[in-house]
Amino acid sequence: MYDKQKFWNPVLETLPPEKIKQLQLNKFKKIFKWTYERSKFHRQLYDNAGIKPGDIQSLDDVQRVPKVEKSMMQNIQRKAPFPYGEALCVPLDEVTIFRQTSGTTGQPVYQPDTWQDWEWWMECWSYILWAQGYRPQDRVFIPFGYNIFVAFWAGHYAAEKIGCEVIPGGVLDTKARILKIQELQATAMMGTPTYILGMAETARSKMDIDPSKLTIEKITCAGECGASIPSTKKRMEDAWGAKVYDHAGATEIGAWSFECTEQPGGLHVNEALFLVEIEDVETGEIIEEHGRRGKMVITALDRMAQPCLRFDSKDVIEWAPEPCACGRTSRLIKGGVVGRADDITKVKGVLLAPSAIEEVVRSIEGLSDEYEVIVEKVGDTDKIKLRVEVMPEAEDQCPLIESELVDQLRLKTNLRYDIEICGCETLPRYEVKARRFKDLRKKE
Amino acid sequence: MAQQIDLKKINDKIQQLKETTRELNRIGEDFPAIARNTVRILASLKMLEINVSDLVELE
Numbered sequence: 001m002y003d004k005q006k007f008w009n010p011v012l013e014t015l016p017p018e019k020i021k022q023l024q025l026n027k028f029k030k031i032f033k034w035t036y037e038r039s040k041f042h043r044q045l046y047d048n049a050g051i052k053p054g055d056i057q058s059l060d061d062v063q064r065v066p067k068v069e070k071s072m073m074q075n076i077q078r079k080a081p082f083p084y085g086e087a088l089c090v091p092l093d094e095v096t097i098f099r100q101t102s103g104t105t106g107q108p109v110y111q112p113d114t115w116q117d118w119e120w121w122m123e124c125w126s127y128i129l130w131a132q133g134y135r136p137q138d139r140v141f142i143p144f145g146y147n148i149f150v151a152f153w154a155g156h157y158a159a160e161k162i163g164c165e166v167i168p169g170g171v172l173d174t175k176a177r178i179l180k181i182q183e184l185q186a187t188a189m190m191g192t193p194t195y196i197l198g199m200a201e202t203a204r205s206k207m208d209i210d211p212s213k214l215t216i217e218k219i220t221c222a223g224e225c226g227a228s229i230p231s232t233k234k235r236m237e238d239a240w241g242a243k244v245y246d247h248a249g250a251t252e253i254g255a256w257s258f259e260c261t262e263q264p265g266g267l268h269v270n271e272a273l274f275l276v277e278i279e280d281v282e283t284g285e286i287i288e289e290h291g292r293r294g295k296m297v298i299t300a301l302d303r304m305a306q307p308c309l310r311f312d313s314k315d316v317i318e319w320a321p322e323p324c325a326c327g328r329t330s331r332l333i334k335g336g337v338v339g340r341a342d343d344i345t346k347v348k349g350v351l352l353a354p355s356a357i358e359e360v361v362r363s364i365e366g367l368s369d370e371y372e373v374i375v376e377k378v379g380d381t382d383k384i385k386l387r388v389e390v391m392p393e394a395e396d397q398c399p400l401i402e403s404e405l406v407d408q409l410r411l412k413t414n415l416r417y418d419i420e421i422c423g424c425e426t427l428p429r430y431e432v433k434a435r436r437f438k439d440l441r442k443k444e
Numbered sequence: 445m446a447q448q449i450d451l452k453k454i455n456d457k458i459q460q461l462k463e464t465t466r467e468l469n470r471i472g473e474d475f476p477a478i479a480r481n482t483v484r485i486l487a488s489l490k491m492l493e494i495n496v497s498d499l500v501e502l503e
Contacts, residue, residue, distance in 0.1 A: 009495050011449060022502055116487035123491045273494070302494055 003137075003163075006327065008130035012272045013328045020329065021059060024275045027301035029056050032065065035307045038089035041076050042068075042309065062275070063286055067297055067312045070101075073109045073252065084112050090305045099150045101251045102433070111150070111251050114305045118157075120273075121150075121254060125158030127270055128258035131328070132245040133218055134188060136163030141186035141216075143169035143177045143195070144432075150251045152190045155220065164188070174202045178209060185215040193226025193236060194434040197369045200239035212241030219244045223433050225355050227259070228267065228336025231362035235369060248315070248337050253308050254300045257333060264324045266332035275299040276333075277310075278317060281341060290321040290334070295341045314341040316353070345439055347375055347382045350414050354437040357386065360408045366394030366401050370427040376440040387420045389427055455500045458492045465489060 007013040015023070033053040035042045046052065049066045056062060076085035081092070088095075095112040102108065113121070134140065140159045144152045146168065159166045167184060169177045178199060181189070191199070196219055203209040219242050221227035227236070227246035236244045248267055249255035256274040257267040269276045278287040278294040287294045296315040300308040316339045320332035338344075339353040346352070354373060361371045368389040375384050388405070390398055402419050409417050430436075465485045472478025 011451065011499055012495060015499075019502055023498060026501060027498065114487075115484055116490050119487040119491050120494070123494065272498075 003135045008127045009272075013127075013330065015272070015329055017329060017331075020271050023272060024301065025056075025059055025062075028059075028062055028275055028299060029053065031299070031301055031303075031307055031309065032056055034304065035089060035309055039307070040086040041072075042087060042307070045072075059275075062299075062310070063277070065310050067310045068308075069312045070109060070252070070314075071106070074107045077110055078107075083110055084306060087306055088112060089307060090114055095305060098148065099153075099251050100148050102149060109252055112305050117303055117305050118154075120302050121154040122157045122161050124249070124255040124270060124273060125154045126161055127273075128247050128255055129155070129158050129162055129164075129220065131258055131260040131268070131326075132220055133243075133261050134159060134162055134164055138164040138187045139167065139184060140164045141167045141169055141177070141181050141184070141189040143172070143174075143189060143191055143199070146170045150249075151223065154255060155190050155222075159188075174199055175207060178203045178207060178211070178214075181214055181216065182209070187215055188218045188220070189216055190220045190222070192223040192432050193221050193232055194224060194430045195432055196221065196236050196244070197232075197239065198429065198431070200236070201369070211239055214240070216240050216242045218242055221246050222249060225337050225339070226358065229355055229359045229362070230265075231359050232369075235362050246336050250313065252306075253298055253311060253313065254303060256298060256300070257336075259336070260324060260326045260328065262324055262326045264320070264326070264332060266320045266324075266334045267336045268324065268328055268330045268332055271330040273301055275301060276317075276331075278319065287319070290319040293318045293338065296337075315339075316341055316344055343437060345375070347384055347415060352384075352413055352415060356413050357409065358436075360405065360412050361386075361388055363408070364401060364404055366391055366397055368424055368427075370429070371436060372427055373437045374440060375438070382441065384415060384417045385420060386417045387422055387427060389422050389424050392424055395423075451496055451500050451503070454492075455497045458489060458497055462486065462489050462493075 036046055036053050045066050051064050076087055079085050094114050096115045097113045097118055099111040100108040142152050142156050156166055156168065167186060169180060172180060200211045203211045219236065219240060221244060226232040227244050233244050245259040246267060247255060247258040257269045259267050277297040279297050280287055280294045293316055296313045296317050297310050298313055299310055315337045317333040317337055320334035324332055339355050344351055344353050357373055361367055368391055370389050372387040375382060390401060398421050402421060405419055465482050468478060469482035472482060
């Protein structure tokens with residue numbers, strides 16, 4: 001039976017690396033030609049760079065293709081034709097669904113998809129869910145606000161495609177969602193790490209329900225990098241008594257990577273559907289070796305209506321040294337998406353990724369899941385304040401906790417922090433995506 | 445398992461389905477229920493092409 005099969009696509013997912021590269025080149029040529037012939041915006045960009053479809057003969061040639069930044073998409077969507085501007089590659093009446101980015105980094109980008117593009121989104125997610133053990137026997141609860149943001153929409157439809165029974169937990173509040181999971185004995189769910197931890201806290205503190213005693217066996221996370229941060233993953237797994245898997249995707253790109261059941265400490269890039277390049281932030285050089293971080297430049301090889309070609313995602317990633325034991329031949333990125341090039345900032349001359357602070361905070365027993373980091377300039381010096389919450393049962397251990405925090409943070413980030421230990425439930429709570437890192441220097 | 449799959453044979457079937465669906469789509473030009481349902485079938489067939497036909501081109 002097909003549900004015993006380990007891979008969603010047993011051929012594509014075990015293709016030798018040289019064949020994957022050949023497939024990527026073939027597909028890049030096609031999507032580049034498609035886009036060049038249909039998008040006035042892209043054609044102008046490529047003509048200005050002196051590159052035409054026939055010039056792409058190798059993956060090295062791909063690097064000559066100019067990158068597209070989010071700001072470019074924001075600009076063209078301000079211009080006619082309404083509402084997508086000149087990057088739309090299909091007639092407007094073939095667009096069947098609208099989504100938009102969250103707008104946390106400026107004006108939202110609109111994303112038009114045809115029915116075929118939407119099928120493709122589902123296909124990307126089918127690879128993810130199958131690799132994470134979703135099967136037709138699963139009952140999947142999806143606790144997110146079904147709206148203009150893509151979030152878990154494609155996860156919902158992919159779970160249906162796989163044959164799971166899907167429970168849309170749309171407008172229910174958190175308590176009602178927990179009760180529905182309990183009532184219907186859901187076996188899987190999807191959410192941001194912030195929300196998954198928040199649900200567990202609500203269940204324990206406000207409903208006297210131990211979430212680990214519910215029937216959830218696996219959780220798929222998105223939207224934040226927490227499920228790839230070991231201490232955050234452990235907190236979620238302990239809270240729910242379930243396996244927690246990460247995936248990474250974006251509205252303008254698609255769902256491009258996923259963790260498999262081996263939990264290899266990284267994410268598989270779905271290289272049959274995406275071409276991922278890692279670019280050195282300083283030099284622009286493409287990084288092929290493992291162990292060097294850079295920002296991701298990505299191409300969705302099959303997205304047609306508003307193509308995503310060499311998109312400068314600003315996600316910071318690095319290649320992992322070894323292939324995964326699961327047997328998939330696609331490359332892994334170590335530790336998932338480590339951060340965004342925008343968020344990784346220099347403090348006192350040292351590069352700081354907020355995810356490194358989260359890893360420390362959530363590894364310390366006695367602290368709640370919440371924390372807040374504030375970077376500000378005092379005189380000529382950068383100061384970092386870390387605010388954490390102590391659990392009621394650990395209040396007498398504050399000096400010990402503070403000392404451990406200082407030591408671990410020094411070790412992991414090479415920086416000194418002013419620590420403020422607050423009482424439980426004093427820091428802000430976030431419903432979906434959290435903004436726990438505040439760099440006040442940018443406003444000064 | 446992967447070695448036992450005859451991709452070319454599967455691709456031939458996909459292409460037959462695609463041709464039939466395109467023909468139905470043309471016939472359904474004035475028949476919305478046929479026109480729109482065949483658009484959706486063609487989108488699903490494209491996913492089969494991504495999963496299979498693109499690989500046949502490599503051989």
